[in-house]
Amino acid sequence: MTQHVRDLMTPNPVTLAPDTPVRQAARAMRDQGIGDVLVVDGDQVRGIVTDRDIVVRGLADRDDLSDCRVGDVCSDQLVTATPDEDVDTAVTRMRENAVRRIAVVEGGKPVGVLSLGDAAIDKDSLSGLADISAARSNT
Template identity: 55%
Template sequence: MTATVADSMTANPRTIGAHQSVREAAELMKAHDIGDLVVVDGDAVVGIVTDRDIVVRCLAEGGSGDDEIGRACSPDVVTVESDSHVAEAVTLMRDNAVRRVPVTEGGRLVGIVSIGDLAVDHDPTSALADISAEPANT
């Protein structure tokens, strides 16, 4: 059996609307104990934002919590189809220097897969898998 992205992804990732604020993104991340959100405009995936993006791309550049999330998100988001082989996700991550990729089915968001997810599922003896398998710091 071929391992697909669907085997390792987190289904139903948290999202934020493209016109919502940086503050709302931070509040969602805190409430759900997560470090990233997929940015959507209707059903379209238009970006991804991490807690680090908020700090580096927005706050450190003089932005505020009232700014639209577009100020902080990565706009050139790459996606992968859920039935793609995990090697395709790894190649996308490597070629685009990203650690997480939204997963789609026919253009509709169905999940997100991270480099840590792939390490846990496909390279369980690696240091990254060990770190990724640990509970989050709270």
């Protein structure tokens, strides 16, 4: 039986506008126990920002993050999937684009996030990645 992205994605993603301070994104990630937020302009997905993006694109180049916005550090070459798409197709796209998370969109609007960890838990529950992904957040 074909498994769809909607079966594995994390629904109701946290979304922030591009002009949101990076500190607010970091707090949202901490408070929600997640590693990413989607960047939206209105109701359309513009990008994704991860905890790693904040460090590598934000903190590494600035002494002061007070004027840094999520739009400054987000990945804007967005890879997406639809909820009804086959999981294996979405994972192949992730591999081809060397990304760990993709936005799940329906009609251009964000409805979820699919991560490699989500897929690992389902496809290979005995793998190290599945164990790490299923573990309680350390925040």
